[in-house]
Amino acid sequence: MDKPKTILVTGGAGFIGSHVARKLIASGHEVVLVDNFSPYYDPSLKEARIAILLKDLPFTLYRNDVQDAPAMRKIFETHKPDLICHQAAQAGVRYAIQDPFAYGESNLMGTLTLLELSKQFGVKGIVMASSSSIYGDAAHYPVKETDVADKPISLYAATKRACELMAYSYHHLYQLPITCLRFFTVYGPWGRPDMALFSFTKAALEGKPIDVYGQGDMARDFTYIDDITDGVVKALEKNLPWAALNLGRGKPESLMHTIELVESATGKTLEKKLLPMQPGDVKQTWADITQAKALLGWEPNVNLEKGVPKFVEWYREYYGV
Numbered sequence: 001m002d003k004p005k006t007i008l009v010t011g012g013a014g015f016i017g018s019h020v021a022r023k024l025i026a027s028g029h030e031v032v033l034v035d036n037f038s039p040y041y042d043p044s045l046k047e048a049r050i051a052i053l054l055k056d057l058p059f060t061l062y063r064n065d066v067q068d069a070p071a072m073r074k075i076f077e078t079h080k081p082d083l084i085c086h087q088a089a090q091a092g093v094r095y096a097i098q099d100p101f102a103y104g105e106s107n108l109m110g111t112l113t114l115l116e117l118s119k120q121f122g123v124k125g126i127v128m129a130s131s132s133s134i135y136g137d138a139a140h141y142p143v144k145e146t147d148v149a150d151k152p153i154s155l156y157a158a159t160k161r162a163c164e165l166m167a168y169s170y171h172h173l174y175q176l177p178i179t180c181l182r183f184f185t186v187y188g189p190w191g192r193p194d195m196a197l198f199s200f201t202k203a204a205l206e207g208k209p210i211d212v213y214g215q216g217d218m219a220r221d222f223t224y225i226d227d228i229t230d231g232v233v234k235a236l237e238k239n240l241p242w243a244a245l246n247l248g249r250g251k252p253e254s255l256m257h258t259i260e261l262v263e264s265a266t267g268k269t270l271e272k273k274l275l276p277m278q279p280g281d282v283k284q285t286w287a288d289i290t291q292a293k294a295l296l297g298w299e300p301n302v303n304l305e306k307g308v309p310k311f312v313e314w315y316r317e318y319y320g321v
């Protein structure tokens with residue numbers, strides 16, 4: 001970005017939000033973080049991202065819920081953000097079966113609150129997190145942004161797609177520039193404990209068996225956190241009038257190969273319990289990334305062979321194993 005901007009990062013204590021915040025602060029922007037430190041997974045990891053990953057960096061942190069319109073209005077009044085990087089959400093495909101309302105609240109109401117405040121305060125652009133899950137069980141792979149995405153197979157996916165549609169209406173009605181980034185299975189240091197790579201690594205280092213869903217016959221387009229962070233920052237810089245873009249590595253990896261990489265990085269052999277597919281899970285994800293390359297000048301650089309050892313190294317250091 002040519003000039004330093006004031007950027008509001010929601011979900012700033014989260015996995016992706018904290019990495020993006022770090023990069024934005026390092027580039028000289030004034031960064032304001034909002035996070036409710038939701039207990040969906042151990043909030044001490046969120047506290048540690050703030051205390052360690054963002055150590056000694058200048059930023060302002062609000063412990064707020066993005067649905068709390070009066071509190072959010074105050075933040076907009078105080079900081080007058082130029083750009084919004086909206087990462088806050090109730091994530092996870094499986095948890096929606098337990099607590100569906102968390103998705104309606106954080107994802108739908110939270111996003112609507114931000115769109116409405118962005119309109120009222122004349123924000124110059126929004127980059128928001130969407131998800132590969134919106135494609136559901138796709139008819140063909142790799143998935144393209146022009147593919148119809150109207151059959152979500154989880155409530156999480158339904159709310160993420162709904163957020164994109166709400167965003168489009170705000171773009172259309174109020175000319176708000178918005179880019180929705182459809183992330184594909186993001187992993188890396190400071191990653192989320194509810195995701196497969198994290199639980200495989202934990203199990204390997206604790207000598208415990210792992211549950212392998214879909215009998216191991218699943219594939220994911222794993223994308224390294226530094227590549228995603230780079231894509232989010234590029235999207236903020238470009239501030240396109242409207243876009244929905246896939247951010248994935250563009251190369252699906254089988255679950256079994258992923259497990260082998262965890263085994264080799266930890267030096268342990270995992271005992272695998274093969275189980276059926278879980279409701280809401282798709283069999284494979286695979287992004288066509290032509291659009292993100294063309295419109296953002298973005299290119300993912302880290303493959304799974306390089307990324308898994310980096311994740312395992314962070315895990316060992318952080319948890320002292």
Ligand SMILES: NC(=O)c1ccc[n+]([C@@H]2O[C@H](COP(=O)([O-])OP(=O)(O)OC[C@H]3O[C@@H](n4cnc5c(N)ncnc54)[C@H](O)[C@@H]3O)[C@@H](O)[C@H]2O)c1
Pocket residue numbers: 010011012013014015016017034035036037038046064065066067086087088089090091092105106110129130131132182183184185186187192
């Ligand atoms: N990690 C992935 O593989 C992946 C893939 C696709 C999409 N996404 C999306 O990317 C975004 C970031 O994901 P992440 O992996 O960093 O997840 P995360 O759970 O680590 O980060 C989200 C953060 O938002 C906060 N939050 C949740 N609800 C909130 C609310 N109502 N108000 C304020 N803060 C709230 C949480 O406390 C958390 O710190 C999310 O929108 C997620 O849906 C992530």
